Amino acid sequence: MTTILPTPAAWPRPLLGDSPGGNPPSGDARLADPADLDAAVRAGAFAGLTRALRDLGATLTTATIAESGLRGRGGAGFPAAQKWRAVAATPGGAATPGGLRYAVANGYEADPAGATNRHLMTQRPYAVVEGLAIAALSVGAEEAILAVRAEYADAVAVLELAVSAAEEAGYVGEDVLGSGRALRMTVRPVQGAYMLGEETVLLKALEGRRGQPEQRPPYPSERGLWGRPTLVHNVATLAAIPWIVVHGSDAYRAIGDPDAPGTLLVQVTGAVASPGIVEVPTGTPLSEILGLAGGVAGGRTLKALLVGGPSGGLLPADLATTPYTFGALRAVGAHVGSGSVVVADDRTCVVDLARLLTRYCADEACGKTIPCRIGLRRMSEIGERFASGLARPTDRGLLADLGADIVGSALCDHERLATGPLATAMRYFGSEIDAHLSGVCPAGVCAPAGVVAAGTAHGG
Numbered sequence: 001m002t003t004i005l006p007t008p009a010a011w012p013r014p015l016l017g018d019s020p021g022g023n024p025p026s027g028d029a030r031l032a033d034p035a036d037l038d039a040a041v042r043a044g045a046f047a048g049l050t051r052a053l054r055d056l057g058a059t060l061t062t063a064t065i066a067e068s069g070l071r072g073r074g075g076a077g078f079p080a081a082q083k084w085r086a087v088a089a090t091p092g093g094a095a096t097p098g099g100l101r102y103a104v105a106n107g108y109e110a111d112p113a114g115a116t117n118r119h120l121m122t123q124r125p126y127a128v129v130e131g132l133a134i135a136a137l138s139v140g141a142e143e144a145i146l147a148v149r150a151e152y153a154d155a156v157a158v159l160e161l162a163v164s165a166a167e168e169a170g171y172v173g174e175d176v177l178g179s180g181r182a183l184r185m186t187v188r189p190v191q192g193a194y195m196l197g198e199e200t201v202l203l204k205a206l207e208g209r210r211g212q213p214e215q216r217p218p219y220p221s222e223r224g225l226w227g228r229p230t231l232v233h234n235v236a237t238l239a240a241i242p243w244i245v246v247h248g249s250d251a252y253r254a255i256g257d258p259d260a261p262g263t264l265l266v267q268v269t270g271a272v273a274s275p276g277i278v279e280v281p282t283g284t285p286l287s288e289i290l291g292l293a294g295g296v297a298g299g300r301t302l303k304a305l306l307v308g309g310p311s312g313g314l315l316p317a318d319l320a321t322t323p324y325t326f327g328a329l330r331a332v333g334a335h336v337g338s339g340s341v342v343v344a345d346d347r348t349c350v351v352d353l354a355r356l357l358t359r360y361c362a363d364e365a366c367g368k369t370i371p372c373r374i375g376l377r378r379m380s381e382i383g384e385r386f387a388s389g390l391a392r393p394t395d396r397g398l399l400a401d402l403g404a405d406i407v408g409s410a411l412c413d414h415e416r417l418a419t420g421p422l423a424t425a426m427r428y429f430g431s432e433i434d435a436h437l438s439g440v441c442p443a444g445v446c447a448p449a450g451v452v453a454a455g456t457a458h459g460g
């Protein structure tokens with residue numbers, strides 16, 4: 001079970017704290033049975049749904065989310081209420097009087113180093129169910145689907161129990177809290193590769209179709225599942241909604257970075273003393289997050305932080321002051337992504353790491369668009385050449401050109417993001433790239449390069 005790292009007592013914790021919104025006590029305390037509805041309700045679960053339905057109604061609930069400044073936690077940081085309004089404004093067809101719309105919780109969690117979504121789904125299932133119910137009812141959806149990575153059998157099981165208990169108690173179902181509004185909620189395990197987390201691929205998987213990203217517009221908010229307007233949110237976005245509805249938009253807006261308020265769950269892994277998940281206000285410096293995880297393990301020094309998953313940015317130690325928030329990370333070539341921060345100590349070869357990540361991203365690309373399919377493969381090959389002592393003097397320039405071409409032709413954002421590891425390696429660790437160009441791996445990781453440095457001539 002993933003460790004939850006302690007944070008200063010004064011820090012608000014809408015996702016993992018002890019206030020209404022479906023969250024059990026603070027610290028690493030967990031409900032004995034996270035699917036126990038009575039215990040969750042005693043801790044505040046469904047107070048947000050009750051308020052949204054009985055006191056606020058759809059328009060005011062949406063206004064509350066807009067004023068809170070909540071941005072999507074699935075990676076791009078898109079303002080949540082903007083999507084809600086787009087879904088609500090799009091006619092849903094003639095199937096029901098208001099038309100048919102869908103709301104989908106993206107619980108795929110594509111990042112292999114991520115476990116924050118899994119934690120929420122297994123330990124805070126009612127916050128996710130309640131957030132999805134509030135969002136769905138606010139946009140006029142009558143069908144809500146929790147799409148969960150099939151390998152997360154624990155999350156699937158807990159959410160199935162939670163949804164059926166919520167239905168029995170009238171929080172979802174044919175007549176939600178006696179309002180006359182219907183909301184059918186189901187859990188759908190989904191299985192696939194990395195790209196399945198991308199929303200248009202996820203929706204196709206739910207339709208039982210082969211998954212490749214779609215050109216946008218139209219966005220899923222206009223034409224999504226089965227061609228109907230569909231709201232897609234990451235589970236962490238949804239889990240914050242009950243807290244916002246109960247505490248109000250001002251309380252949420254007061255937390256963290258004013259441009260992207262609230263908290264983020266960060267999964268800190270790699271060479272740290274205490275790996276785990278930590279809930280931080282947006283804008284918390286990376287160095288502080290590293291400190292909460294006990295610092296670099298074994299008295300070693302920090303070499304790089306991989307921020308944003310396999311397509312993240314490799315940031316040097318002197319950029320550890322960067323605030324952990326959407327805009328600031330993007331400015332330095334990283335991104336929030338799935339919320340993972342991987343710590344690399346001084347023994348790491350950044351060139352080798354960037355090579356591995358680029359290869360992963362190239363292997364996972366679906367192949368639909370040529371700049372991504374061919375360009376990432378070429379970038380990956382150049383990375384392999386650096387790490388094997390076979391790089392050519394022109395490879396640095398070629399890498400930069402390829403990166404620029406790929407970024408300019410994005411269809412689904414994977415290609416833009418996937419250039420990140422090598423682009424940041426070149427930007428911040430240029431001397432290591434140069435060393436590899438002359439056949440030397442300063443960290444001694446790329447063994448063949450070392451061999452070349454010992455005297456073997458290699459191609460130019």
Ligand SMILES: Cc1cc2nc3c(=O)[nH]c(=O)nc-3n(C[C@H](O)[C@H](O)[C@H](O)COP(=O)(O)O)c2cc1C
Binds near residue numbers: 078232235
């Ligand atoms: C390659 C790729 C992988 C993605 N993987 C995920 C994922 O695993 N989970 C997720 O919620 N969003 C993922 N996204 C983002 C989704 O497409 C979508 O923007 C998000 O689910 C919307 O939720 P939000 O509004 O709450 O951010 C991915 C995007 C891309 C381009």
Ligand code: SF4
Binds near residue numbers: 212367369411415
């Ligand atoms: S950019 Fe890459 S991953 Fe995205 S659709 Fe094109 S080939 Fe597939």
